[in-house]
Amino acid sequence: MTAAVHHQPVPPAEGDAAIHVREVRKSYGAHRAVDGVSLDVRHGEFFGLLGPNGAGKTTLVEIMEGLREADSGEVTVLGQSPWPRNTALLPRMGVQTQSSAFFVRQTAREHLVTVAALYRAGAAAADRSLETVGLGPQRDTLVENLSGGQRQRLAIASALVHGPELIFLDEPTAALDPQARRDLWEVLRTLKGEGRTIVYTTHHLDEAEALCDRVAILMAGRVRALDSPHELVSATGAPSRLMLPAGRLSPQKAAEIPGVDRASVQGGSLVLETAATGKVLQALDALTGLDGVMTRTATLEDVYLELTGAPAPDGTSAHHHPTEQKA
Numbered sequence: 001m002t003a004a005v006h007h008q009p010v011p012p013a014e015g016d017a018a019i020h021v022r023e024v025r026k027s028y029g030a031h032r033a034v035d036g037v038s039l040d041v042r043h044g045e046f047f048g049l050l051g052p053n054g055a056g057k058t059t060l061v062e063i064m065e066g067l068r069e070a071d072s073g074e075v076t077v078l079g080q081s082p083w084p085r086n087t088a089l090l091p092r093m094g095v096q097t098q099s100s101a102f103f104v105r106q107t108a109r110e111h112l113v114t115v116a117a118l119y120r121a122g123a124a125a126a127d128r129s130l131e132t133v134g135l136g137p138q139r140d141t142l143v144e145n146l147s148g149g150q151r152q153r154l155a156i157a158s159a160l161v162h163g164p165e166l167i168f169l170d171e172p173t174a175a176l177d178p179q180a181r182r183d184l185w186e187v188l189r190t191l192k193g194e195g196r197t198i199v200y201t202t203h204h205l206d207e208a209e210a211l212c213d214r215v216a217i218l219m220a221g222r223v224r225a226l227d228s229p230h231e232l233v234s235a236t237g238a239p240s241r242l243m244l245p246a247g248r249l250s251p252q253k254a255a256e257i258p259g260v261d262r263a264s265v266q267g268g269s270l271v272l273e274t275a276a277t278g279k280v281l282q283a284l285d286a287l288t289g290l291d292g293v294m295t296r297t298a299t300l301e302d303v304y305l306e307l308t309g310a311p312a313p314d315g316t317s318a319h320h321h322p323t324e325q326k327a
């Protein structure tokens with residue numbers, strides 16, 4: 001894939017958020033899929049939507065995209081209401097979903113040219129998008145003969161072909177091999193660099209941490225946390241782990257080091273959990289030296305597991321994670 005997108009950069013937007021969501025609710029029968037969500041996505045922001053299966057991510061995104069009507073609440077996208085279906089918004093938005101439809105009897109390029117034409121964009125735009133997602137070599141392959149990962153890239157190219165200022169991507173890397181995944185990250189960073197706003201649904205926490213300016217973690221239809229990955233990780237109580245070769249120090253002795261919360265042997269390593277990494281490293285240095293000692297600090301995945309693992313019957317957080325976004 002090439003990171004060069006070559007579409008017109010988006011002019012800097014002023015003022016209001018790209019997406020404004022207030023107290024949005026949507027039920028299917030008695031089931032509250034989205035249960036009072038409020039959030040803003042800023043212009044030019046790379047915004048991640050995370051949460052377990054069934055948390056309400058797709059429902060919320062479809063409401064933003066104008067594909068679904070909310071039962072109540074307020075939604076504004078690029079300054080307009082997306083519902084009832086707002087055709088003025090379509091050229092400004094790109095949407096990739098898990099169930100993207102294709103013209104399977106066409107080649108990859110023909111498919112993209114067809115999609116581009118729907119937006120009054122020319123064949124050159126189709127060619128650019130093909131290159132952007134690394135499908136140049138498959139341009140003349142029938143869509144029905146593309147691999148799963150290649151189809152996924154074609155879906156992404158279809159979402160980008162008209163140079164939209166707001167892009168919705170739903171698990172875009174789900175079927176990609178590790179190299180294609182990293183390549184797509186570069187493409188996405190370039191899109192962001194061009195000033196585009198990206199709403200990104202993913203189950204890959206490493207991806208959210210590497211790409212997103214802010215993430216919202218949804219659970220049972222509610223926002224359980226919303227902030228930058230860095231702030232969420234800083235605010236978490238998840239410990240850092242220090243690992244040293246087992247046998248160098250007994251777990252009992254390690255547990256006595258001030259600041260060590262837990263010491264256990266896992267595989268060939270002695271693993272120390274601590275919230276006071278510096279202090280424990282100093283003590284270890286004096287006891288055994290630091291050769292071969294590895295540290296693993298808390299990640300967004302730790303935050304996510306801590307949040308989503310905890311029961312929340314009333315939807316509030318038992319932890320001290322910020323649920324209010326900073327303006």
Ligand SMILES: Nc1ncnc2c1ncn2[C@@H]1O[C@H](COP(=O)(O)OP(=O)(O)OP(=O)(O)O)[C@@H](O)[C@H]1O
Pocket residue numbers: 028031033051052053054055056057058059060
């Ligand atoms: N059309 C529908 N009719 C009835 N129930 C639905 C419908 N769509 C979704 N639901 C239910 O609403 C809840 C939220 O679903 P949604 O697809 O929004 O979750 P999600 O966070 O996108 O999940 P996943 O990570 O599995 O894609 C789920 O319990 C789901 O079963």
